[in-house]
Amino acid sequence: MEDPRTDPTAAADPTTPPTGQGAPHERAVDHRPDTDAEPVVRLTGVQKHFGDLHVLRDIDLAVAPGEVLVVIGPSGSGKSTLCRAINRLETIDEGEITVDGQPLPAEGRALARLRSEVGMVFQSFNLFAHKSVLDNVTLGPVKVRGRSRAEARKEAMGLLERVGVANQAEKMPAQLSGGQQQRVAIARALAMHPKVMLFDEPTSALDPEMINEVLDVMVELAREGMTMIVVTHEMGFARKAAHRVVFMADGQIVEQATPEEFFTNPRSDRAKDFLSKILTH
Amino acid sequence: MGDFFSQFATLFENYDVLGAFWVNIQLTFWAALLALVIGTVLALMRISPIPSLAWVGTAYVTIFRNTPLTIIMVFMTLGVWGQLKFELSQDFASNFFRLAVVALAVYHAAFVCEAIRSGVNTVPLGQAEAARAIGLSFLPAARIVILPQAFRGAVAPLGNTLIALIKNSTVAAAAGVATETSTLMKNMIEFNSSLIYAIFLTFAIGYVILVIPVGVATTALSRRLAVRR
Ligand SMILES: Nc1ncnc2c1ncn2[C@@H]1O[C@H](COP(=O)(O)OP(=O)(O)OP(=O)(O)O)[C@@H](O)[C@H]1O
Ligand SMILES: [Mg+2]
Numbered sequence: 176m177e178d179p180r181t182d183p184t185a186a187a188d189p190t191t192p193p194t195g196q197g198a199p200h201e202r203a204v205d206h207r208p209d210t211d212a213e214p215v216v217r218l219t220g221v222q223k224h225f226g227d228l229h230v231l232r233d234i235d236l237a238v239a240p241g242e243v244l245v246v247i248g249p250s251g252s253g254k255s256t257l258c259r260a261i262n263r264l265e266t267i268d269e270g271e272i273t274v275d276g277q278p279l280p281a282e283g284r285a286l287a288r289l290r291s292e293v294g295m296v297f298q299s300f301n302l303f304a305h306k307s308v309l310d311n312v313t314l315g316p317v318k319v320r321g322r323s324r325a326e327a328r329k330e331a332m333g334l335l336e337r338v339g340v341a342n343q344a345e346k347m348p349a350q351l352s353g354g355q356q357q358r359v360a361i362a363r364a365l366a367m368h369p370k371v372m373l374f375d376e377p378t379s380a381l382d383p384e385m386i387n388e389v390l391d392v393m394v395e396l397a398r399e400g401m402t403m404i405v406v407t408h409e410m411g412f413a414r415k416a417a418h419r420v421v422f423m424a425d426g427q428i429v430e431q432a433t434p435e436e437f438f439t440n441p442r443s444d445r446a447k448d449f450l451s452k453i454l455t456h
Numbered sequence: 457m458g459d460f461f462s463q464f465a466t467l468f469e470n471y472d473v474l475g476a477f478w479v480n481i482q483l484t485f486w487a488a489l490l491a492l493v494i495g496t497v498l499a500l501m502r503i504s505p506i507p508s509l510a511w512v513g514t515a516y517v518t519i520f521r522n523t524p525l526t527i528i529m530v531f532m533t534l535g536v537w538g539q540l541k542f543e544l545s546q547d548f549a550s551n552f553f554r555l556a557v558v559a560l561a562v563y564h565a566a567f568v569c570e571a572i573r574s575g576v577n578t579v580p581l582g583q584a585e586a587a588r589a590i591g592l593s594f595l596p597a598a599r600i601v602i603l604p605q606a607f608r609g610a611v612a613p614l615g616n617t618l619i620a621l622i623k624n625s626t627v628a629a630a631a632g633v634a635t636e637t638s639t640l641m642k643n644m645i646e647f648n649s650s651l652i653y654a655i656f657l658t659f660a661i662g663y664v665i666l667v668i669p670v671g672v673a674t675t676a677l678s679r680r681l682a683v684r685r
Contacts, residue, residue, distance in 0.1 A: 262589055264585055264588065264589065282505075283593065284593060286593075287588075287591045287592065287593040288591060289591075290588060290589055290590070290591045291590060291591025292591075293589070294589075295586075295589040297582060297585070297586065299580075299582050300582075301580075301582035301583060301585060301586035302586070303583065303586065303587075303601055304583065304605060304683045304684065304685050305604050305605050305608070305683050314590070314600065315590035315591060315592075318592065318596060318600060319590060319591040319592060319596075347684060349684035349685055350684075360586075363590065364589075364590070367590055367591065
């Protein structure tokens with residue numbers, strides 16, 4: 176019997192059809208990524224060191240439009256660094272990263288523009304603490320994109336509605352629960368109309384009862400065809416929404432497969448070992 | 457007792473005590489404004505990703521924080537004005553006043569910078585990362601996200617700097633600002649040496665009255681403005 180905790184989305188997501196006995200992991204996302212098109216994100220021969228520590232070793236990865244990629248791996252394997260390198264919150268030593276076909280600019284306005292097209296959701300939410308929920312969402316569109324305040328507010332309210340926190344729009348972030356804050360953070364990223372969304376362990380700072388409300392929003396986003404790179408250990412999410420699981424260890428991509436294949440039949444010993452640990456405790 | 461009060465009455469009748477305090481208040485006001493601007497720019501330089509700018513900011517703070525104010529004040533008049541012929545006004549008195557304001561400002565800017573930087577340290581790194589992630593470059597991120605939170609976290613140390621500035625404004629005497637409080641006290645002691653206790657108390661109490669509200673206000677403000685996380 177599998178531990179039910181490994182599939183937290185199954186029970187709570189109202190959009191999921193009732194799960195029959197033979198299908199514990201009903202897929203919620205059925206579209207295929209457009210693998211013939213230019214990848215939204217492409218990493219080629221990426222190397223990164225922190226001092227003596229080789230954190231990213233020769234990473235090659237291409238993410239197709241509409242693809243939902245789950246990155247999984249033990250602590251310290253470089254998952255966060257990979258995510259952060261994609262919008263250049265970390266620099267890389269060697270190799271190339273392109274977003275929508277364009278190499279990442281080194282700095283300045285060009286980099287800022289590119290970052291505005293890559294949505295990022297952090298483990299610790301990082302909502303602007305001195306701004307209301309609504310202002311958090313409108314800040315980027317108004318200050319970066321130069322949209323009018325009224326227009327930005329209208330769209331922000333729509334996004335807050337979509338993630339289910341519209342009734343909290345005038346509150347300050349500290350007045351919201353963790354799950355609510357993280358959903359606002361997703362709305363803030365979506366307000367920029369990003370080409371890809373990066374999630375770095377978006378639910379691991381949350382109390383268990385709030386995990387599903389965030390995962391539900393992410394599943395919905397995946398279903399709508401958003402290109403997503405998600406670092407998470409939530410296997411329920413992976414089975415439900417991911418097209419591909421990438422397993423990292425010691426800064427390398429050790430194996431990649433469909434979620435079904437990866438979770439039921441991992442090939443490498445590292446992956447087997449890792450899965451046995453997260454499945455049994 | 458009544459005699460003691462009449463001593464104060466004599467002093468206030470013969471000297472423009474309030475006028476002298478008003479000069480110190482004006483010195484403080486303009487110097488605080490200028491120091492806030494310079495100190496904010498310095499703090500921005502010190503947290504900027506450009507190493508040469510950060511270096512200049514650090515060098516400034518190290519030099520001005522460790523140089524006695526009197527040295528800066530005397531240098532302003534005898535060096536900058538006397539030798540370099542740098543003038544801030546045609547009028548003699550207001551030239552000295554402005555030189556004193558500049559000296560007070562460049563000195564206290566170093567402390568303002570450090571106060572703001574301590575405020576920046578109260579802002580979690582994730583705030584800056586989130587700002588960068590939505591596409592704000594350094595200056596907009598600093599202006600919209602980091603500094604507003606940093607100032608709220610720096611109210612108490614900024615208040616302390618303002619209190620120091622109020623008291624240090626008397627050093628303007630060294631730059632030839634003859635109408636301020638310490639110069640007035642000197643004159644009083646010279647001509648009314650029998651009243652020295654009343655003279656001392658006049659100025660001591662005067663500064664207590666100026667400084668205490670600033671301390672109370674900043675303590676209250678720093679509590680009210682604190683960013684809840
Ligand atoms: N700024 C840094 N300076 C030095 N070392 C760092 C820095 N950031 C991360 N590291 C190290 O790099 C390695 C990879 O870190 P990373 O955060 O990418 O791992 P991770 O896979 O996200 O782990 P976790 O599951 O714990 O979040 C770790 O050993 C970490 O200690
Ligand atoms: Mg991590």
